[in-house]
Amino acid sequence: MRKVSLVLAGAVAGAGLTGLVTQTGFMSSTSAVAASAEVYRSLNLFGDIFEKIRTDYVEKPDEQKLIEAAINGMVSSLDPHSSYLDAKSFRDMDTDMRGQFGGLGIEVTMEDGTLKVAKPIRDTPASKAGILANDIIREIDGDAVKGLSLSQAVEKMRGIINTQVKLKIERPGKPDSLEFTLTRSTIVVPAVEERVENDVGYIRIGTFSEQTYEGLRKAIEKTTSEIGADKIKGYIVDLRNNRGGRLDQSVLVSDAFLERGKIVSTRGRNAEETQVFNAKSGDLTKGKPVVVLINGSSASAAEIVAGALQDHKRATVMGTRSFGKGSVQTVIPLGANGGLRLTTARYYTPSGNSIQAKGITPDIEVVQEIPAELKDKLVDNKGEASLKGHLKAGDGEEQSGSASYVPNDATKDTQLIAALNQLRGVKRDAAAPASIAPATPAPAPAAETPAAPAAPATPEAPKP
Numbered sequence: 001m002r003k004v005s006l007v008l009a010g011a012v013a014g015a016g017l018t019g020l021v022t023q024t025g026f027m028s029s030t031s032a033v034a035a036s037a038e039v040y041r042s043l044n045l046f047g048d049i050f051e052k053i054r055t056d057y058v059e060k061p062d063e064q065k066l067i068e069a070a071i072n073g074m075v076s077s078l079d080p081h082s083s084y085l086d087a088k089s090f091r092d093m094d095t096d097m098r099g100q101f102g103g104l105g106i107e108v109t110m111e112d113g114t115l116k117v118a119k120p121i122r123d124t125p126a127s128k129a130g131i132l133a134n135d136i137i138r139e140i141d142g143d144a145v146k147g148l149s150l151s152q153a154v155e156k157m158r159g160i161i162n163t164q165v166k167l168k169i170e171r172p173g174k175p176d177s178l179e180f181t182l183t184r185s186t187i188v189v190p191a192v193e194e195r196v197e198n199d200v201g202y203i204r205i206g207t208f209s210e211q212t213y214e215g216l217r218k219a220i221e222k223t224t225s226e227i228g229a230d231k232i233k234g235y236i237v238d239l240r241n242n243r244g245g246r247l248d249q250s251v252l253v254s255d256a257f258l259e260r261g262k263i264v265s266t267r268g269r270n271a272e273e274t275q276v277f278n279a280k281s282g283d284l285t286k287g288k289p290v291v292v293l294i295n296g297s298s299a300s301a302a303e304i305v306a307g308a309l310q311d312h313k314r315a316t317v318m319g320t321r322s323f324g325k326g327s328v329q330t331v332i333p334l335g336a337n338g339g340l341r342l343t344t345a346r347y348y349t350p351s352g353n354s355i356q357a358k359g360i361t362p363d364i365e366v367v368q369e370i371p372a373e374l375k376d377k378l379v380d381n382k383g384e385a386s387l388k389g390h391l392k393a394g395d396g397e398e399q400s401g402s403a404s405y406v407p408n409d410a411t412k413d414t415q416l417i418a419a420l421n422q423l424r425g426v427k428r429d430a431a432a433p434a435s436i437a438p439a440t441p442a443p444a445p446a447a448e449t450p451a452a453p454a455a456p457a458t459p460e461a462p463k464p
Contacts, residue, residue, distance in 0.1 A: 244300025
């Protein structure tokens with residue numbers, strides 16, 4: 001069964017990796033045979049160099065690492081999103097896509113070498129034990145956190161369900177450290193969070209994992225029942241700092257708001273990579289107005305949703321230009337050797353536009369104001385077009401990205417205020433003033449869900 005980071009159905013055949021070598025007998029033209037011979041000579045050269053390093057390097061090298069480095073070099077030369085995944089990286093990616101794992105239920109960040117709790121996830125061992133946001137984790141099972149990377153710290157907190165882990169924590173305002181003994185359980189990372197803003201349903205989609213569509217469906221049901229279907233003005237779908245995920249989930253999320261029509265199409269080198277995904281009848285919101293929020297760190301699957309709803313005029317897209325990742329990665333399992341994440345297609349919005357290295361331009365641009373104290377600490381997010389070796393736009397001019405700052409305080413969230421005003425029919429100038437300023441993407445998830453598979457990185461605080 002083929003797995004994919006952004007998509008997939010109908011991916012590259014597993015034998016395709018060796019096809020160049022094993023299928024040369026089927027080539028009929030002289031040029032094809034000549035090209036094949038050149039490939040053989042190059043492979044022989046690689047073997048000669050490998051053998052020379054293996055036997056003559058000043059110290060005995062790790063042969064497996066040499067081979068993996070060669071594979072990584074080959075794959076990474078293609079584009080920024082193709083990569084070889086060793087066995088551990090492949091398992092981590094699979095965990096991210098499923099959106100659940102054995103852990104404690106803490107979102108964590110690393111700041112200047114300090115492991116800090118961003119927030120405990122509701123109804124998990126961490127939240128039930130009383131761990132709070134801004135707690136500083138100093139020790140894990142008696143080992144100091146200092147010197148560990150974020151991924152190493154997260155790995156120590158994850159583990160087999162029903163096993164225990166001890167944390168030593170410092171809490172601001174408390175003179176003595178606190179100790180917690182927690183029992184790991186199955187943690188389901190909430191891909192969707194919702195709340196009611198008086199007469200508007202606010203739904204934030206953080207990532208596109210296996211849990212996303214079901215989370216969206218429940219969020220729409222919950223907010224509608226709280227406000228009342230006759231009183232609800234509409235919905236805000238917040239895709240800011242959403243770096244993407246599974247293609248099938250982005251199709252389902254788009255379909256949740258559409259009655260008919262094309263959602264997205266993919267076009268690749270091979271016929272099986274060319275597909276069209278269409279909506280089925282049934283709008284979960286019953287036609288209520290929708291505003292989609294995007295910014296410079298909205299990428300990939302998030303851009304598919306924004307592009308589909310924008311092209312069908314089903315939603316007003318607000319915020320700033322999205323990241324511009326318009327390619328599809330197929331994840332090909334390689335057994336005990338991990339997997340290969342390979343770019344196999346570009347995707348196109350319903351109107352036939354590719355957003356590769358261009359991004360989605362919002363219908364209404366709203367630039368988030370950056371606090372003065374942060375302006376010197378944040379840098380520009382230049383988007384897909386700035387990545388070395390990125391796929392070219394193909395048609396149209398490439399565009400840089402945009403700011404990605406989102407304030408924690410909703411009363412200072414210029415883009416959210418503008419979206420609420422849009423749904424309530426309040427004139428634009430009633431929203432909080434916005435100004436252009438450099439910004440950086442939200443920190444990539446650190447704990448239980450290592451970097452997002454699809455897009456530059458998957459943002460949000462990591463969760464152990």
